[in-house]
Amino acid sequence: MNLAETLLNWYDENHRELPWRQDQEPYKIWVSEVMLQQTRVEAVKPYYERWMKRFPTLHDLAQASAEEVLQYWQGLGYYSRARNLHQGVREVAERYGGQIPNDREKIITLSGVGEYTAGAILSIAYNKPEPAVDGNVLRVFSRLYCLENDITKPAARKQVTELVSGVMPDDRPGDFNQAVMDLGSAICTPKNPSCTQCPLDQYCLAYKQGRQRELPIRKRSAPPRVIQVAAAIVQAESRYLLCKRPAKGLLANMWEFPSIEIENKNDGPMELEGLLCRLGQQAFVEPVPVLELTHTFSHRQWQIVFYSCKQVRRQEIADSNHVKWLSPETWSSLSFAGPHRKMAAELEAQWHG
DNA sequence: AAGTCGGGGTC
């Protein structure tokens, strides 16, 4: 029995039951794979279920608005995934009559589909012997073959892709790829791998050398840059002033309370008055801090202070595409940007209570 | 090749 057969036997006994493993429908596999990018299985489950109720077919998603798609992704993070998936699905509807292509050259051109996702869809949905090298596979194979390459570099991915191609079976390629991922999740974990329970222990060079804890090699990323942010809670009657973030960049297209990045924490009130002035506010606003919190992204950290600003006349600031006065009862159809979601939740609770 | 892009579970 070879490595693949051994692993598939283990998979038959130990694989996880997951919502996207009910069938091999390419659209469902695609959605699940995009949601799972840099995101844990347990976090994805509820999003996937909700998504499939609202967008059960590729056609349903293609016809939906960008706003609604973003709303269903709210909280999952990496929002360009939702935008690219939406775009990719529309490309399939237009170019391929709704049929997701089943070869690598075509599928890789779709928006949001990279090397990994292409391999995952091809192997799982179409039974093609294509590698799908994700973080789990990089870790498992780094240990199996004692690879010293930095797995954050493309060269390591390339090397592992070659090794996977060499051991991948012609039958059940999708199960094989998923088996490596399940093994990486349950046995060959980043820390304290359960080597004594591993079905591949006899094939594992790192285990043989007692070096499994040293592998894989991964360059650690730079700490996030700290940025001070001041945000304004401006209320007029039952409505609050909200702004839509730009279409590109961090938290693209999501709603937030008017905010500004500042150099010095003490400058918050002054900077907010300037910001509201530029939006059309004429009166003095007297900002008073009401909530302070820290929100850490991958590459930056917001230290944000929310200031309650004195009530103004709503007429002074006009609604537009990116600036709106909205009552909390309408907020459920919006996507709030990161820490602004928490602030919005508090105001909604106040409003109901 | 390096930087951008989220949020949360786990140790």
Added chain:
DNA sequence: GACCCAGACTT
């Protein structure tokens, strides 16, 4: 606190 997760895209 420090990782690290079924990565893709831009520069």
